[in-house]
Amino acid sequence: MADLYDAVVVGAGTSGTYLAWRLAEKGFRCLVLEKEKLESLGRSIGPFHMEEAAFEKFGIPKPEMGELLHRLETITMWSPDGNRGVTARLATLDMDKPAFMERLRGYALASGVDFREETEFAGLVWERGLPAGVKARTADGEEEMRCRLVVDASGMGGAVRTRVPATPWWENDPPDDLDTLVVYMESWKNLEGYLNPGINSYLHFQGWYAPSYGEEMIVGVGMPSSPEGARRRHRAFASTLPFRGEAAWRTEGRVPYRRPPLSLVDNGLMVVGDAAFMNKPFSGEGVTSAFAACRIAAEVAADALTRDDLTRDALWPYNVRYFRDQGAKFAYLTAFMPALASLSPPEVDFLYSVPGVFSEEGTRALNLEYEMRSDPEKMRKALPTLVKGIASGELRPASLARMAYMGKTAAELRRLYEAFPEHPSFFGAWAKRARRLWRKADSVRHAYFRTLLRKWS
């Protein structure tokens, strides 16, 4: 009889490694399967960011020099014309991703997690309607590993999720091309011109610049689905920046931009990280937002494993705790951000000129608490300026109407997720309402993404 693991986690990215570490610390036997070589992980990204506060929050020691590239103290959100920026103090660590992943894996190994590299998940083993293990392909052929719980942490493709037959509690559709952002980055050397410190973000281009390795600067953009479009958009974005440089190296990848599956569990199954589309809706970053989910998933899984009850009902609290908190905030932002981002550049420039619309406190709240916040008193005072802007055509009534419509849909979604059903038996009616609201939100986002594709592809 093969070894019995408590959990097999598919994918040794940051999500799978963190979750397995957390479960192993609680005394459970975990195996992580990774189709690539472990030492290659993170290399395609290079430098990446995590907010400093996340280390304490998720119980991860801070990085040392070498892995730590820079400590950045501010984030500035710029108007499209580059004339106005709102700067918030927010410490972010810029790190080497391969080194961070190796360290995270070290903690997991020290807690007893087994890793198998170049081992590709190929399917589930079922017994009496429950997953009882996984089949995996290795250089030596196919193997079976027995376990009580399977966790999909395989990234956007959802290697497990998409292979499990759909049930009323499990969606297995792969992400549509229009539900993904291509992230294209260049690391520039020989820089000349004005460089603002910290992270610099340009909502209108889904663009940013921030320090890279050594003296280099990362200049990056996000673009729906099209790699060629991403390069064109990058060139246009780069031409608006107040500095010039030469690309020392380039890289690209994809992140999901869509709602998570409506349920993250079924019998013997859980899904976390990019596999569950848990990226921050305002930046596409997904490491720490997934840690928040992994922490809940590990606690719920530990409880279920202890009781030896791995049914949907036993794993359901992961849905409830994730969706009522971060999931509800992300639902709001996923629905609302496209309406904001689709304003024309002059409209956004105009909004930057209205006191109180973009603020330091709002920038901090968005990045740390995932809240859209504006000071009601300042907004009340700004009302006459906004009305004047509409009268003079600086803000089109249609744009305002779209924002109001999406604001309402986003708020309804948030309230719905905050009331995520306590038990699977109430899920059907809830899911019906959620699907109706998401259809509205998705159609506005897809229309915006298509406009970008027409413009840049």
Ligand SMILES: Cc1cc2nc3c(=O)[nH]c(=O)nc-3n(C[C@H](O)[C@H](O)[C@H](O)COP(=O)(O)OP(=O)(O)OC[C@H]3O[C@@H](n4cnc5c(N)ncnc54)[C@H](O)[C@@H]3O)c2cc1C
């Ligand atoms: C260019 C770029 C820059 C980014 N920068 C940042 C940043 O600065 N900060 C941030 O927070 N986020 C950033 N992100 C997003 C971040 O990289 C992801 O959100 C995060 O890596 C998701 O981690 P994950 O473990 O869920 O998935 P992944 O990192 O995708 O890991 C999944 C793992 O599963 C493995 N796998 C897949 N299928 C199988 C299979 N069948 N069998 C076995 N293994 C399998 C994959 O090989 C992979 O190693 C960036 C993304 C890109 C593309």
